[in-house]
Amino acid sequence: MTKGRMEAFSDGVLAIIITIMVLELNIPQEPGVSGLLPLWPILVSYILSFVFLGIYWSNHHHLLQAVQRVNGRVLWANLHLLFWLTLIPFVTGWMGENHFAPWPVAMYGVVLLFAAIAYFILTKALIRLHGKDSVLANAVGRDFKGKISVVIYCAAIPLAFVHSWSAGALYVLVAIMWLMPDRRIEKTLKSGE
Amino acid sequence: MTKGRMEAFSDGVLAIIITIMVLELNIPQEPGVSGLLPLWPILVSYILSFVFLGIYWSNHHHLLQAVQRVNGRVLWANLHLLFWLTLIPFVTGWMGENHFAPWPVAMYGVVLLFAAIAYFILTKALIRLHGKDSVLANAVGRDFKGKISVVIYCAAIPLAFVHSWSAGALYVLVAIMWLMPDRRIEKTLKSGE
Amino acid sequence: MTKGRMEAFSDGVLAIIITIMVLELNIPQEPGVSGLLPLWPILVSYILSFVFLGIYWSNHHHLLQAVQRVNGRVLWANLHLLFWLTLIPFVTGWMGENHFAPWPVAMYGVVLLFAAIAYFILTKALIRLHGKDSVLANAVGRDFKGKISVVIYCAAIPLAFVHSWSAGALYVLVAIMWLMPDRRIEKTLKSGE
Amino acid sequence: MTKGRMEAFSDGVLAIIITIMVLELNIPQEPGVSGLLPLWPILVSYILSFVFLGIYWSNHHHLLQAVQRVNGRVLWANLHLLFWLTLIPFVTGWMGENHFAPWPVAMYGVVLLFAAIAYFILTKALIRLHGKDSVLANAVGRDFKGKISVVIYCAAIPLAFVHSWSAGALYVLVAIMWLMPDRRIEKTLKSGE
Numbered sequence: 001m002t003k004g005r006m007e008a009f010s011d012g013v014l015a016i017i018i019t020i021m022v023l024e025l026n027i028p029q030e031p032g033v034s035g036l037l038p039l040w041p042i043l044v045s046y047i048l049s050f051v052f053l054g055i056y057w058s059n060h061h062h063l064l065q066a067v068q069r070v071n072g073r074v075l076w077a078n079l080h081l082l083f084w085l086t087l088i089p090f091v092t093g094w095m096g097e098n099h100f101a102p103w104p105v106a107m108y109g110v111v112l113l114f115a116a117i118a119y120f121i122l123t124k125a126l127i128r129l130h131g132k133d134s135v136l137a138n139a140v141g142r143d144f145k146g147k148i149s150v151v152i153y154c155a156a157i158p159l160a161f162v163h164s165w166s167a168g169a170l171y172v173l174v175a176i177m178w179l180m181p182d183r184r185i186e187k188t189l190k191s192g193e
Numbered sequence: 194m195t196k197g198r199m200e201a202f203s204d205g206v207l208a209i210i211i212t213i214m215v216l217e218l219n220i221p222q223e224p225g226v227s228g229l230l231p232l233w234p235i236l237v238s239y240i241l242s243f244v245f246l247g248i249y250w251s252n253h254h255h256l257l258q259a260v261q262r263v264n265g266r267v268l269w270a271n272l273h274l275l276f277w278l279t280l281i282p283f284v285t286g287w288m289g290e291n292h293f294a295p296w297p298v299a300m301y302g303v304v305l306l307f308a309a310i311a312y313f314i315l316t317k318a319l320i321r322l323h324g325k326d327s328v329l330a331n332a333v334g335r336d337f338k339g340k341i342s343v344v345i346y347c348a349a350i351p352l353a354f355v356h357s358w359s360a361g362a363l364y365v366l367v368a369i370m371w372l373m374p375d376r377r378i379e380k381t382l383k384s385g386e
Numbered sequence: 387m388t389k390g391r392m393e394a395f396s397d398g399v400l401a402i403i404i405t406i407m408v409l410e411l412n413i414p415q416e417p418g419v420s421g422l423l424p425l426w427p428i429l430v431s432y433i434l435s436f437v438f439l440g441i442y443w444s445n446h447h448h449l450l451q452a453v454q455r456v457n458g459r460v461l462w463a464n465l466h467l468l469f470w471l472t473l474i475p476f477v478t479g480w481m482g483e484n485h486f487a488p489w490p491v492a493m494y495g496v497v498l499l500f501a502a503i504a505y506f507i508l509t510k511a512l513i514r515l516h517g518k519d520s521v522l523a524n525a526v527g528r529d530f531k532g533k534i535s536v537v538i539y540c541a542a543i544p545l546a547f548v549h550s551w552s553a554g555a556l557y558v559l560v561a562i563m564w565l566m567p568d569r570r571i572e573k574t575l576k577s578g579e
Numbered sequence: 580m581t582k583g584r585m586e587a588f589s590d591g592v593l594a595i596i597i598t599i600m601v602l603e604l605n606i607p608q609e610p611g612v613s614g615l616l617p618l619w620p621i622l623v624s625y626i627l628s629f630v631f632l633g634i635y636w637s638n639h640h641h642l643l644q645a646v647q648r649v650n651g652r653v654l655w656a657n658l659h660l661l662f663w664l665t666l667i668p669f670v671t672g673w674m675g676e677n678h679f680a681p682w683p684v685a686m687y688g689v690v691l692l693f694a695a696i697a698y699f700i701l702t703k704a705l706i707r708l709h710g711k712d713s714v715l716a717n718a719v720g721r722d723f724k725g726k727i728s729v730v731i732y733c734a735a736i737p738l739a740f741v742h743s744w745s746a747g748a749l750y751v752l753v754a755i756m757w758l759m760p761d762r763r764i765e766k767t768l769k770s771g772e
Contacts, residue, residue: 005200005254007584012208012398015591019599020212022665024220027603027672031680050665054658058651061584072251076372079247086215086243093220101224179655198393198447205401205591213405217413265444269565272440279408279436286413294417391586391640398594406598410606458637462758465633472601472629479606487610 003070006078013082014057017089021046024093042096045108048171049092052112055178056085056119066136067126077125081118087111105167106160112171113153120146149174196263199271206275207250210282214239217286235289238301241364242285245305248371249278249312259329260319270318274311280304298360299353305364306346313339342367389456392464399468400443403475407432410479428482431494434557435478438498441564442471442505452522453512463511467504473497491553492546498557499539506532535560582649585657592661593636596668600625603672621675624687627750628671631691634757635664635698645715646705656704660697666690684746685739691750692732699725728753 025042028035070078091111095104120143127137152170160167218235221228263271284304288297313336320330345363353360411428414421456464477497481490506529513523538556546553604621607614649657670690674683699722706716731749739746 002258005204005257008201008587009204009208009250011584011588012205012591013212015588016209016212016595018661019592019595019665020216022669023216023599023602025666025669027669027676029676031673031677031682033682036682036686047662050658050662054655057588058654058658061654064584065581075251075254076247079243079251082211083240083243086212087218090215090218090220094224097220098224103224103226103229107229195451198397198450201394202397202401202443205398206405209402209405213409216409268444268447269440272436272444275404276433276436279405280411283408283411283413287417290413290415291417296417296419296422300422388644391590391643394587395590395594395636398591399598402595402598406602409602461637461640462633465629465637468597469626469629472598473604476601476604476606480610483606483608484610489610489612489615493615 003064003067006070006075007064010060010078010082011057014053014060014085017085018050018053021049021089021092024089024096041099042093045092045096045100048168048175049088051175051179052171053085053088055175056081056115059119059178063123063126063136063140066139067130069129070126071129074122074125074129077118077122081115081122084111084115084118088115100164100168102161102164105164106157109153109157109160109167109171112174113150113157116146116149116153120150145177149177196257196260199263199268200257203253203271203275204250207246207253207278210278211243211246214242214282214285217282217289234292235286238285238289238293241361241368242281244368244372245364246278246281248368249274249308252312252371256316256319256329256333259332260323262322263319264322267315267318267322270311270315274308274315277304277308277311281308293357293361295354295357298357299350302346302350302353302360302364305367306343306350309339309342309346313343338370342370389450389453392456392461393450396446396464396468397443400439400446400471403471404436404439407435407475407478410475410482427485428479431478431482431486434554434561435474437561437565438557439471439474441561442467442501445505445564449509449512449522449526452525453516455515456512457515460508460511460515463504463508467501467508470497470501470504474501486550486554488547488550491550492543495539495543495546495553495557498560499536499543502532502535502539506536531563535563582643582646585649585654586643589639589657589661590636593632593639593664596664597629597632600628600668600671603668603675620678621672624671624675624679627747627754628667630754630758631750632664632667634754635660635694638698638757642702642705642715642719645718646709648708649705650708653701653704653708656697656701660694660701663690663694663697667694679743679747681740681743684743685736688732688736688739688746688750691753692729692736695725695728695732699729724756728756 088111091108095108098104123140130136152174156167156170281304284301288301291297316333323329345367349360349363474497477494481494484490509526516522538560542553542556667690670687674687677683702719709715731753735746735749
């Protein structure tokens with residue numbers, strides 16, 4: 001089974017998620033800057049989620065580059081990942097509209113945590129299909145960044161109830177860590193050629 | 194006529210349907226968990242519809258894998274299927290917001306029933322184009338799962354007025370039955386090579 | 387310049403237009419059938435617009451099949467067509483919510499009329515690029531259906547103010563006329579091979 | 580790394596942005612023309628933004644035609660461009676609903692300015708990857724239109740507070756300037772063959 005349609009479908013869902021979030025930026029009634037200023041927490045949470053979805057799209061792109069084929073298990077692992085990502089606009093809007101209150105910030109972390117786990121499952125399903133000695137398996141390696149992200153999310157979720165802005169700062173930390181594209185796969189692919 | 198654009202258009206529509214449903218999860222005004230709890234029936238109906246749309250996408254993907262070309266009749270059979278699927282966000286939201294009340298649950302079943310019939314028509318249109326001895330015709334075979342789904346929907350729709358949760362349980366049953374990807378086509382394609 | 391991205395972009399816009407229309411079907415507050423019945427004019431106008439957009443997608447698909455390349459002029463002729471099509475959800479919702487009142491029905495016809503003209507311009511731009519003796523030019527031929535559609539729209543728009551349901555019936559007539567896929571292009575392509 | 584998925588994802592985001600803007604055209608409650616007339620500033624701002632997004636899509640299309648491959652830096656330069664473009668529906672709606680009041684018109688210019696800068700960065704990232712002697716570098720050349728656009732935006736933003744309609748006229752001027760597709764790339768590509 002070819003990977004083309006899975007890529008196209010994922011691109012579609014990610015493109016829509018990213019664009020739907022901007023609908024949370026409700027257009028102010030008043031024409032002055034006073035209508036714009038109260039939107040800043042929504043804009044901040046939008047930027048954070050835009051970056052996270054950009055990271056997922058970019059990593060998904062790298063991951064699928066290293067892959068030759070997919071099967072039913074991979075299709076569903078991918079849909080499972082997309083499910084958690086579709087919840088991002090909801091938690092983004094909730095967090096932004098409530099000025100980073102504890103519960104919304106914690107739920108934002110929960111969605112990020114399950115998305116990270118879903119990405120991990122997708123990686124495992126692809127490695128299982130291509131073999132432990134495949135280019136993909138070497139490229140993914142020990143997946144240090146994936147594991148540390150899960151640890152940080154697990155710390156940030158309870159922290160949100162103590163000091164929600166610190167939890168938010170941890171999410172930003174994870175985003176910065178991932179902003180560098182996954183050179184492991186690029187390198188391994190090159191050395192594989 | 195090549196199948197590429199029909200696949201791309203279907204992927205686009207399915208990706209948007211899946212993502213639009215999440216807009217029904219209205220962001221609560223209050224920042225606490227008390228704002229989140231009333232959303233559970235909407236979330237449950239969202240998950241159910243997400244799985245159904247995932248099943249349709251996955252089966253559509255398998256079906257089109259076994260196909261070489263399309264014609265005008267197939268394009269319209271596909272649009273007819275997409276029409277019924279576009280109604281899923283509406284019935285999903287109605288069912289979720291009314292806590293699985295009889296009418297919404299019954300209408301949800303009606304939409305699923307017509308989508309199943311539309312999928313059946315699409316399959317027939319493709320078999321008609323490729324011939325009764327084609328790989329596709331062998332792969333689809335007697336279409337046991339498709340027929341039993343229709344029977345279950347026909348039972349669930351009246352049942353919704355007697356005991357709506359049992360009708361909902363029947364929908365879940367159909368989803369579980371389909372969650373396994375359609376190995377018939379995979380197998381027949383392999384043996385055909 | 388290859389036609390692939392113009393097809394992909396058009397597919398995306400059409401898929402979103404078709405799916406956005408369904409958002410006009412506002413979910414009723416009440417769980418009974420009494421909440422559903424008032425939606426019938428919105429559903430009827432949705433079905434009509436779904437069919438028109440399906441016709442445009444199908445014809446666009448056929449048209450681009452007969453085409454080898456595009457240029458800047460074609461890209462903009464295509465964007466111009468998409469502009470008029472993006473107004474369809476607006477006039478569809480207005481017409482449905484006002485039970486096919488004169489002004490909404492007339493404006494629906496105006497949007498259809500300009501979309502038909504835009505499709506005609508796109509066809510001309512493609513013929514200009516491929517030459518008057520091209521397969522495409524032969525396939526399009528005298529474009530009888532396109533011309534008669536424009537005539538019917540021009541009659542339906544004033545008629546909407548006299549008897550809006552008759553104008554609506556004329557739109558249905560155009561849709562039925564187009565529902566048969568454009569066999570001219572299929573035939574000419576075949577005989578060209 | 581191939582450019583296919585970056586094109587597909589950008590097409591998806593642009594298609595959704597263009598279509599989401601039309602949701603700002605709220606359907607009037609009343610069935611008469613009196614409900615339609617107050618919408619004209621929203622329609623005007625929609626048309627302007629549709630043209631700008633069409634220009635970005637068309638230029639993006641030309642740019643990627645001249646490109647053989649992408650890397651992580653290019654993916655993120657592209658996401659950065661898409662970020663600014665996703666803000667266009669917001670400023671379009673704000674400007675239209677407030678009848679081209681100073682602040683919304685100025686913010687519209689700010690978003691256009693940052694999108695122009697992001698496009699410039701994307702071009703540079705692509706030239707860096709393909710080399711200063713590449714077909715792409717020659718095709719882009721001194722980028723006169725890009726530079727003059729930035730100058731006009733920088734003039735229009737303060738002008739919006741003095742005379743907002745003049746600022747709007749400057750945006751229209753930029754759009755007209757760009758409406759001609761980028762023949763530089765087409766020419767250089769041809770001469771390169």
